[in-house]
Amino acid sequence: MLKDITLGQYYPGNSFVHRLDPRVKIYGLTIFLISIFIVKDLYMYIPLALVLILVIRNSKIPARLLLNGIKSLRFIILLTFFINIIATPGEVVFKFWIFNITRQGIEFASFMALRLIFLVTSSSLLTLTTSPIALTDGLESIMKPLSKIGFPSHQLAMMMTIALRFIPTLFDEATKIMKSQAARGADFESGNIIKRAKNLVPLLVPLFINSFKRADELATAMEARCYHGGEGRTRLNALKYDKKDYITMVCITIFLGLYILQRIFI
Numbered sequence: 001m002l003k004d005i006t007l008g009q010y011y012p013g014n015s016f017v018h019r020l021d022p023r024v025k026i027y028g029l030t031i032f033l034i035s036i037f038i039v040k041d042l043y044m045y046i047p048l049a050l051v052l053i054l055v056i057r058n059s060k061i062p063a064r065l066l067l068n069g070i071k072s073l074r075f076i077i078l079l080t081f082f083i084n085i086i087a088t089p090g091e092v093v094f095k096f097w098i099f100n101i102t103r104q105g106i107e108f109a110s111f112m113a114l115r116l117i118f119l120v121t122s123s124s125l126l127t128l129t130t131s132p133i134a135l136t137d138g139l140e141s142i143m144k145p146l147s148k149i150g151f152p153s154h155q156l157a158m159m160m161t162i163a164l165r166f167i168p169t170l171f172d173e174a175t176k177i178m179k180s181q182a183a184r185g186a187d188f189e190s191g192n193i194i195k196r197a198k199n200l201v202p203l204l205v206p207l208f209i210n211s212f213k214r215a216d217e218l219a220t221a222m223e224a225r226c227y228h229g230g231e232g233r234t235r236l237n238a239l240k241y242d243k244k245d246y247i248t249m250v251c252i253t254i255f256l257g258l259y260i261l262q263r264i265f266i
Helices: 022-038 042-059 063-071 074-087 103-129 132-149 153-183 193-199 201-224 243-265
Strands: 092-096 099-102
Touching: 022 042, 022 103, 022 132, 022 243, 042 103, 042 243, 063 074, 063 103, 074 099, 074 103, 099 103, 132 153, 153 201, 193 201
Parallel strands: none
Antiparallel strands: 092 099
16 A cells, blocks of 8 residues: 555656646646535536546546556545445435435435545646645745745745655655565454554654664765755756746646636526
8 A cells, every 4th residue: 555655756757748837737736625625515626637637638647547646545535434324414315224325415425525536636747746845846936935934935945845755755665664564474454453553663763763863974065065954056957937837827826716706606
Protein backbone atom coordinates (compact mmCIF):
# COMPACT_ATOMS: atom_id res chain seq x y z
CA MET A 1 0.00 0.00 0.00
CA LEU A 2 2.80 2.43 0.86
CA LYS A 3 4.27 2.28 -2.64
CA ASP A 4 0.94 3.44 -4.07
CA ILE A 5 1.14 6.90 -2.49
CA THR A 6 1.23 9.46 -5.34
CA LEU A 7 1.00 12.73 -3.41
CA GLY A 8 4.44 14.40 -3.51
CA GLN A 9 5.74 12.40 -6.47
CA TYR A 10 6.74 14.04 -9.75
CA TYR A 11 6.11 12.33 -13.09
CA PRO A 12 8.37 13.93 -15.76
CA GLY A 13 6.69 14.84 -19.02
CA ASN A 14 6.18 17.48 -21.69
CA SER A 15 2.39 17.62 -21.81
CA PHE A 16 0.25 20.75 -21.93
CA VAL A 17 -0.37 20.53 -18.18
CA HIS A 18 3.34 20.03 -17.46
CA ARG A 19 4.20 23.19 -19.44
CA LEU A 20 1.69 25.39 -17.63
CA ASP A 21 3.02 27.96 -15.20
CA PRO A 22 2.99 26.46 -11.66
CA ARG A 23 1.01 29.46 -10.41
CA VAL A 24 -1.75 28.66 -12.91
CA LYS A 25 -1.85 25.05 -11.71
CA ILE A 26 -2.00 26.12 -8.07
CA TYR A 27 -4.78 28.55 -8.94
CA GLY A 28 -6.60 25.82 -10.87
CA LEU A 29 -6.33 23.37 -7.97
CA THR A 30 -7.64 26.01 -5.55
CA ILE A 31 -10.63 26.73 -7.79
CA PHE A 32 -11.31 23.01 -8.25
CA LEU A 33 -11.27 22.42 -4.48
CA ILE A 34 -13.60 25.39 -3.93
CA SER A 35 -15.94 23.93 -6.56
CA ILE A 36 -15.90 20.56 -4.77
CA PHE A 37 -17.04 22.11 -1.51
CA ILE A 38 -19.68 24.48 -2.88
CA VAL A 39 -21.49 21.74 -4.81
CA LYS A 40 -24.67 20.69 -3.00
CA ASP A 41 -26.19 18.21 -5.48
CA LEU A 42 -24.69 14.88 -6.48
CA TYR A 43 -25.35 15.36 -10.19
CA MET A 44 -23.23 18.54 -10.20
CA TYR A 45 -20.17 16.35 -9.72
CA ILE A 46 -20.56 15.19 -13.34
CA PRO A 47 -18.99 18.39 -14.80
CA LEU A 48 -16.22 18.19 -12.20
CA ALA A 49 -15.52 14.58 -13.19
CA LEU A 50 -15.42 15.54 -16.88
CA VAL A 51 -12.99 18.39 -16.18
CA LEU A 52 -10.79 16.09 -14.11
CA ILE A 53 -10.75 13.44 -16.86
CA LEU A 54 -9.88 16.13 -19.44
CA VAL A 55 -6.95 17.36 -17.34
CA ILE A 56 -5.71 13.79 -16.77
CA ARG A 57 -5.80 13.09 -20.52
CA ASN A 58 -3.93 16.31 -21.31
CA SER A 59 -1.35 15.64 -18.59
CA LYS A 60 -0.60 12.18 -20.07
CA ILE A 61 -0.28 10.79 -16.54
CA PRO A 62 -0.99 7.03 -16.54
CA ALA A 63 -4.46 6.39 -15.12
CA ARG A 64 -2.99 3.43 -13.23
CA LEU A 65 -0.77 5.80 -11.25
CA LEU A 66 -3.74 7.91 -10.13
CA LEU A 67 -5.84 4.84 -9.37
CA ASN A 68 -3.04 3.56 -7.14
CA GLY A 69 -3.21 6.83 -5.20
CA ILE A 70 -6.92 6.27 -4.58
CA LYS A 71 -6.29 2.61 -3.77
CA SER A 72 -3.90 3.59 -0.97
CA LEU A 73 -6.73 5.52 0.72
CA ARG A 74 -9.49 2.98 0.09
CA PHE A 75 -9.85 2.22 3.81
CA ILE A 76 -10.53 5.88 4.65
CA ILE A 77 -12.95 6.23 1.72
CA LEU A 78 -14.84 3.05 2.66
CA LEU A 79 -14.93 4.01 6.35
CA THR A 80 -16.30 7.46 5.48
CA PHE A 81 -18.89 5.88 3.18
CA PHE A 82 -20.00 3.38 5.86
CA ILE A 83 -20.28 5.98 8.65
CA ASN A 84 -22.32 8.36 6.50
CA ILE A 85 -24.61 5.67 5.11
CA ILE A 86 -25.67 4.46 8.58
CA ALA A 87 -25.63 7.81 10.40
CA THR A 88 -27.80 9.84 8.03
CA PRO A 89 -31.51 9.82 8.91
CA GLY A 90 -34.24 9.76 6.28
CA GLU A 91 -36.39 7.43 4.22
CA VAL A 92 -35.42 3.83 5.10
CA VAL A 93 -34.84 1.62 2.05
CA PHE A 94 -32.99 -1.25 3.73
CA LYS A 95 -32.53 -2.51 7.28
CA PHE A 96 -29.58 -4.58 8.42
CA TRP A 97 -29.41 -5.71 12.07
CA ILE A 98 -29.55 -2.42 14.04
CA PHE A 99 -28.62 -0.25 11.08
CA ASN A 100 -31.13 1.64 8.94
CA ILE A 101 -29.94 2.39 5.41
CA THR A 102 -31.72 5.47 4.10
CA ARG A 103 -31.99 6.97 0.64
CA GLN A 104 -30.52 10.22 1.97
CA GLY A 105 -27.69 8.23 3.58
CA ILE A 106 -26.78 6.55 0.29
CA GLU A 107 -26.77 9.91 -1.50
CA PHE A 108 -24.74 11.66 1.20
CA ALA A 109 -22.25 8.76 1.53
CA SER A 110 -21.72 8.75 -2.25
CA PHE A 111 -21.36 12.53 -2.10
CA MET A 112 -18.59 12.37 0.51
CA ALA A 113 -16.78 9.45 -1.16
CA LEU A 114 -16.66 11.31 -4.48
CA ARG A 115 -15.45 14.43 -2.70
CA LEU A 116 -12.53 12.51 -1.18
CA ILE A 117 -11.66 10.87 -4.52
CA PHE A 118 -11.68 14.23 -6.34
CA LEU A 119 -9.65 15.83 -3.56
CA VAL A 120 -6.91 13.18 -3.63
CA THR A 121 -6.78 12.92 -7.43
CA SER A 122 -6.60 16.67 -8.09
CA SER A 123 -3.94 17.22 -5.41
CA SER A 124 -1.87 14.34 -6.79
CA LEU A 125 -2.12 15.82 -10.30
CA LEU A 126 -0.49 19.04 -9.08
CA THR A 127 2.58 17.31 -7.67
CA LEU A 128 2.77 14.75 -10.50
CA THR A 129 2.93 17.49 -13.16
CA THR A 130 4.99 20.09 -11.27
CA SER A 131 8.61 19.66 -10.22
CA PRO A 132 9.49 20.52 -6.60
CA ILE A 133 11.55 23.54 -7.71
CA ALA A 134 8.73 24.90 -9.88
CA LEU A 135 6.23 24.30 -7.09
CA THR A 136 8.43 26.22 -4.63
CA ASP A 137 8.81 29.12 -7.05
CA GLY A 138 5.08 29.18 -7.72
CA LEU A 139 4.08 29.16 -4.05
CA GLU A 140 6.66 31.82 -3.23
CA SER A 141 5.47 34.05 -6.08
CA ILE A 142 1.84 33.76 -4.97
CA MET A 143 2.71 34.62 -1.35
CA LYS A 144 5.28 37.29 -2.24
CA PRO A 145 2.93 40.28 -1.64
CA LEU A 146 2.62 39.12 1.98
CA SER A 147 6.39 39.50 2.47
CA LYS A 148 5.89 43.27 2.59
CA ILE A 149 4.25 42.85 5.99
CA GLY A 150 6.98 40.50 7.24
CA PHE A 151 5.43 37.21 6.17
CA PRO A 152 8.19 34.59 5.43
CA SER A 153 6.82 33.60 2.02
CA HIS A 154 10.00 31.95 0.73
CA GLN A 155 10.64 29.96 3.89
CA LEU A 156 7.04 28.73 4.06
CA ALA A 157 7.03 27.77 0.37
CA MET A 158 10.31 25.89 0.84
CA MET A 159 9.02 24.00 3.90
CA MET A 160 5.78 23.02 2.15
CA THR A 161 7.65 21.78 -0.92
CA ILE A 162 10.21 19.82 1.11
CA ALA A 163 7.38 18.22 3.10
CA LEU A 164 5.58 17.19 -0.11
CA ARG A 165 8.80 15.98 -1.69
CA PHE A 166 9.68 13.75 1.26
CA ILE A 167 6.27 12.05 1.52
CA PRO A 168 7.10 9.35 -1.08
CA THR A 169 10.68 9.10 0.26
CA LEU A 170 9.44 8.36 3.78
CA PHE A 171 6.95 5.80 2.51
CA ASP A 172 9.68 4.07 0.47
CA GLU A 173 11.87 3.98 3.56
CA ALA A 174 8.99 2.66 5.67
CA THR A 175 8.43 -0.12 3.13
CA LYS A 176 12.11 -1.12 3.26
CA ILE A 177 12.12 -1.15 7.08
CA MET A 178 8.88 -3.15 7.16
CA LYS A 179 10.33 -5.78 4.82
CA SER A 180 13.54 -5.94 6.87
CA GLN A 181 11.65 -6.35 10.14
CA ALA A 182 9.34 -8.96 8.56
CA ALA A 183 12.41 -10.94 7.49
CA ARG A 184 13.47 -10.94 11.15
CA GLY A 185 10.11 -12.33 12.26
CA ALA A 186 8.09 -9.16 12.91
CA ASP A 187 4.34 -9.51 12.32
CA PHE A 188 2.40 -6.39 11.29
CA GLU A 189 -0.83 -8.06 10.16
CA SER A 190 -2.16 -10.42 12.84
CA GLY A 191 -3.65 -9.65 16.23
CA ASN A 192 -6.06 -7.03 17.53
CA ILE A 193 -5.64 -3.27 17.22
CA ILE A 194 -3.56 -2.94 20.40
CA LYS A 195 -1.21 -5.74 19.36
CA ARG A 196 -0.80 -4.28 15.88
CA ALA A 197 0.02 -0.89 17.40
CA LYS A 198 2.72 -2.49 19.56
CA ASN A 199 4.08 -4.33 16.53
CA LEU A 200 4.56 -1.00 14.77
CA VAL A 201 7.22 0.09 17.28
CA PRO A 202 10.05 -1.72 15.41
CA LEU A 203 8.91 0.18 12.30
CA LEU A 204 8.36 3.65 13.74
CA VAL A 205 11.54 3.94 15.81
CA PRO A 206 14.03 3.44 12.94
CA LEU A 207 11.78 5.48 10.63
CA PHE A 208 11.87 8.47 12.98
CA ILE A 209 15.62 8.10 13.50
CA ASN A 210 16.23 7.98 9.74
CA SER A 211 13.91 10.97 9.22
CA PHE A 212 15.84 13.11 11.70
CA LYS A 213 19.10 11.97 10.15
CA ARG A 214 17.86 12.85 6.67
CA ALA A 215 16.66 16.27 7.88
CA ASP A 216 20.07 16.96 9.44
CA GLU A 217 21.85 15.95 6.23
CA LEU A 218 19.55 18.21 4.20
CA ALA A 219 20.19 21.16 6.53
CA THR A 220 23.97 20.58 6.31
CA ALA A 221 23.80 20.40 2.51
CA MET A 222 21.80 23.65 2.33
CA GLU A 223 24.23 25.43 4.65
CA ALA A 224 27.20 24.14 2.63
CA ARG A 225 25.65 25.78 -0.44
CA CYS A 226 25.31 29.08 1.47
CA TYR A 227 21.53 28.96 1.60
CA HIS A 228 20.13 31.94 3.50
CA GLY A 229 16.45 31.85 2.68
CA GLY A 230 15.07 34.12 -0.02
CA GLU A 231 17.62 36.88 0.62
CA GLY A 232 19.44 37.71 -2.61
CA ARG A 233 18.19 34.53 -4.29
CA THR A 234 18.03 34.42 -8.08
CA ARG A 235 16.45 31.86 -10.41
CA LEU A 236 17.78 30.13 -13.48
CA ASN A 237 14.29 30.05 -15.03
CA ALA A 238 12.17 33.02 -13.98
CA LEU A 239 8.42 32.45 -13.95
CA LYS A 240 6.62 34.21 -16.77
CA TYR A 241 3.04 33.93 -17.97
CA ASP A 242 2.44 33.28 -21.66
CA LYS A 243 -0.66 33.08 -23.86
CA LYS A 244 -1.71 29.55 -22.83
CA ASP A 245 -1.44 30.50 -19.15
CA TYR A 246 -3.74 33.51 -19.53
CA ILE A 247 -6.28 31.51 -21.54
CA THR A 248 -6.25 28.71 -18.95
CA MET A 249 -6.74 31.19 -16.08
CA VAL A 250 -9.71 32.78 -17.88
CA CYS A 251 -11.30 29.34 -18.43
CA ILE A 252 -10.76 28.41 -14.78
CA THR A 253 -12.31 31.67 -13.58
CA ILE A 254 -15.35 31.20 -15.86
CA PHE A 255 -15.71 27.65 -14.51
CA LEU A 256 -15.79 28.95 -10.92
CA GLY A 257 -18.28 31.65 -11.85
CA LEU A 258 -20.66 29.10 -13.35
CA TYR A 259 -20.50 26.97 -10.22
CA ILE A 260 -21.16 29.94 -7.97
CA LEU A 261 -24.18 30.88 -10.11
CA GLN A 262 -25.63 27.37 -9.93
CA ARG A 263 -25.12 27.43 -6.16
CA ILE A 264 -27.08 30.68 -5.90
CA PHE A 265 -29.88 30.17 -8.41
CA ILE A 266 -30.39 26.40 -8.76
